[in-house]
Amino acid sequence: MTTFRDRSDVFAELGTKLTIAEIFETLLDGPVPISLSAHDGSSTGPADSKYSLEILNPRGINYIATAPGDLGMARAYISGDMKADGIHPGDPYEILAAMGEMRFRRPSALALVTIARSLGWDALKPIAPPPQETLPRWRRIALEGLRHSKTRDAExxxxxxxxxxxxxxxxxxxxxxxxxxxxxxxxxxxxxxxxxxxxxxxxxxxxxxxxxxxxxxxxxxxxxxxxxxxxxxxxxxxxxxxxxxxxxxxxxxxxxxxxxxxxxxxxxxxxxxxxxxxxxxxxxxxxxxxxxxxxxxxxxxxxxxxxxxxxxxxxxxxxxxxxxxxxxxxxxxxxxxxxxxxxxxxxxxxxxxxxxxxxxxxxxxxxxxxxxxxxxxxxxxxxxxxxxxxxxxxxxxxxxxxxxxxxxxxxxxxxxxxxxxxxxxxxxxxxxxxxxxx
The missing domain is CATH 3.40.50.150 (Vaccinia Virus protein VP39)
Structure with missing residues (x-):
């Protein structure tokens, strides 16, 4: 049986565009456990959820789509491009617990085509992460030396x-x-x-x-x-x-x-x-x-x-x-x-x-x-x-x-x-x- 998330491949072949909420579903391996809405007016997840996420602008979905998982979600949240309702930012424990076992997956090549067509190719170009983020591991080697050298440990x-x-x-x-x-x-x-x-x-x-x-x-x-x-x-x-x-x-x-x-x-x-x-x-x-x-x-x-x-x-x-x-x-x-x-x-x-x-x-x-x-x-x-x-x-x-x-x-x-x-x-x-x- 074809699931909603599997249909992203079919949509690619048909030239169909996805809403941001549908894109988010495409990136998940399983149901959306809390309410999610986006700046295009789309929404997904249980409507009666005590907690909700709102993707506020194109940069927020760029972060999530280009780094599916905890890194992309963190980038969108820390930058202020995604907000969480029902919690205090100093202690988001309850919403994290409600999100439970939410797992992201890498979309297929056809799904990526659908996402790019839906958002526009320019919307998926790499953009700078929030300033609180340090360099990826491979760049640290070039700039700070080998892993756990004194210089790199100090940094x-x-x-x-x-x-x-x-x-x-x-x-x-x-x-x-x-x-x-x-x-x-x-x-x-x-x-x-x-x-x-x-x-x-x-x-x-x-x-x-x-x-x-x-x-x-x-x-x-x-x-x-x-x-x-x-x-x-x-x-x-x-x-x-x-x-x-x-x-x-x-x-x-x-x-x-x-x-x-x-x-x-x-x-x-x-x-x-x-x-x-x-x-x-x-x-x-x-x-x-x-x-x-x-x-x-x-x-x-x-x-x-x-x-x-x-x-x-x-x-x-x-x-x-x-x-x-x-x-x-x-x-x-x-x-x-x-x-x-x-x-x-x-x-x-x-x-x-x-x-x-x-x-x-x-x-x-x-x-x-x-x-x-x-x-x-x-x-x-x-x-x-x-x-x-x-x-x-x-x-x-x-x-x-x-x-x-x-x-x-x-x-x-x-x-x-x-x-x-x-x-x-x-x-x-x-x-x-x-x-x-x-």
């Missing part, structure tokens, strides 16, 4: 983290912590849960006053300051100049300069060694899976015998899928980001000669964290737009709400892996059973 971090410290203060809250919190229960506030996360990491690393900690990918220095307040000597390294400036200023303001430093540095350039512990909270996503051996080898080389390390990062639920991020995440959020399952991470840790002592999955905790960040963005929307622009604020709402769904639906997970560098006698220097409060 990727700059793209994401050097938006504006003030913007992050609005979104992240007082802790300025941009990693998964750890909730004792769902009644905890975001700040309580972030403090609890640092407490958990500190205790897992068995730190005490007088110890030395290296925190790689330290962000704005939350872990650095937490440990320093408890008498630990800490070096934090971040590739973001704005993070380092903010974090070091906070270290000084809190009277911790004798114990702590937030350093603007690639972690690979840290020369000090013989640390009692190394923490890596939210860095592994930027490393590149092929670089795991050198990454964990670096950690091993920085630890004293008997020293502990903790790796906290987003993972996939298995170890078989592609490691590369989707187009929207790669171009708007985490350029060159890569994810793999916790099994691969543990294997690489072990292959480096480190011993894994414990691992746990905090997947539901990240969904809770992201919901709170979206709430902050909504509450501070006008200030965030004034600080970073409406397009950037939309990117963050879309990314965080979509990520919340991803953690809820087990598309991604969050794992903490605790390990040790064994000494010559291969014995543990820690208690026989977990010594931290879960």
């Amino acid at each position: 990727a971090i700059h793209h994401h983290y050097d938006v504006s410290n003030k913007f992050y203060e609005y979104v992240l809250g007082p802790s300025m912590t941009y990693t998964c919190a750890c909730y004792e229960d769902e009644g905890q506030t975001l700040e309580q849960a972030q403090e609890n996360k640092y407490r958990l990491v500190f205790e897992k690393l068995n730190l005490k006053a007088g110890d030395r900690l290296l925190d790689i990918g330290c962000g704005w220095g939350g872990m650095v300051r937490y440990a320093a307040k408890r008498g630990v000597q800490v070096i934090g390294a971040t590739l973001s100049a704005e993070q380092a400036e903010w974090g070091q200023k906070k270290v000084v303001e809190e009277g911790l300069a004798d114990l702590a430093e937030v350093r603007h540095s690639d972690y690979r350039d840290v020369r000090e060694s013989n640390f009692d512990a190394v923490s890596s909270i939210g860095l592994t996503e930027h490393i590149g899976v092929q670089n795991y051996p050198s990454y964990f080898g670096f950690i091993k080389g920085k630890l004293r015998d008997g020293g502990l390390f903790l790796n906290h990062c987003i993972t996939r639920p298995d170890n078989t899928r592609t490691t590369k991020a989707g187009d929207f995440i790669d171009r708007y959020v985490f350029p060159d980001g890569e994810l793999i399952g916790s099994g691969r991470i543990i294997s690489e840790v072990q292959n480096t000669g480190l011993e894994v002592l414990h691992e746990e999955n905090l997947r539901p905790h990240y969904a809770l964290t992201l919901a709170e960040w979206c709430k902050n963005l909504v509450e501070n929307w006008d200030a965030c737009v004034a600080e970073a622009g409406e397009g950037t604020a939309k990117v963050w709402g879309l990314y965080m709400a979509g990520s919340r769904l991803g953690f809820q639906r087990n598309v991604v997970q969050l794992h903490q892996v605790l390990g040790m560098k064994l000494g010559p006698n291969e014995t543990w220097d820690v208690p026989l059973r977990p010594w931290w409060k879960a």
Whole structure:
């Protein structure tokens, strides 16, 4: 039986033109799950839908038709050429959930002819994406070097983290912590849960006053300051100049300069060694899976015998899928980001000669964290737009709400892996059973 979407090939042969709503249907593999309308007066999807999308102008359908999928939809939405009704742009979680399993497909050659004839060939010429979008992977090689070179990593971090410290203060809250919190229960506030996360990491690393900690990918220095307040000597390294400036200023303001430093540095350039512990909270996503051996080898080389390390990062639920991020995440959020399952991470840790002592999955905790960040963005929307622009604020709402769904639906997970560098006698220097409060 010929479906409506299959008829685009027939229409091409007959010379029939499609409405924009029909073009949208042609690009989907399945029904339109919410109401959609367009500037030509056409519409599709359930009329009683609580949420709706409206394509406002030719540029909006150009973005969608030339990049069917999350990238094209994001371009149209971020640029203001498509609007979403029934949601706040700071938290589009509900409409994303309603769109559910909506999947785009590549139209056939005949369908492309129909689309081009319907819109006009000039309407499908490539146009510049929104300014928030970074270069495609192939162009980054030419301009920034090979994937995960120091230069290219620095540019990727700059793209994401050097938006504006003030913007992050609005979104992240007082802790300025941009990693998964750890909730004792769902009644905890975001700040309580972030403090609890640092407490958990500190205790897992068995730190005490007088110890030395290296925190790689330290962000704005939350872990650095937490440990320093408890008498630990800490070096934090971040590739973001704005993070380092903010974090070091906070270290000084809190009277911790004798114990702590937030350093603007690639972690690979840290020369000090013989640390009692190394923490890596939210860095592994930027490393590149092929670089795991050198990454964990670096950690091993920085630890004293008997020293502990903790790796906290987003993972996939298995170890078989592609490691590369989707187009929207790669171009708007985490350029060159890569994810793999916790099994691969543990294997690489072990292959480096480190011993894994414990691992746990905090997947539901990240969904809770992201919901709170979206709430902050909504509450501070006008200030965030004034600080970073409406397009950037939309990117963050879309990314965080979509990520919340991803953690809820087990598309991604969050794992903490605790390990040790064994000494010559291969014995543990820690208690026989977990010594931290879960």
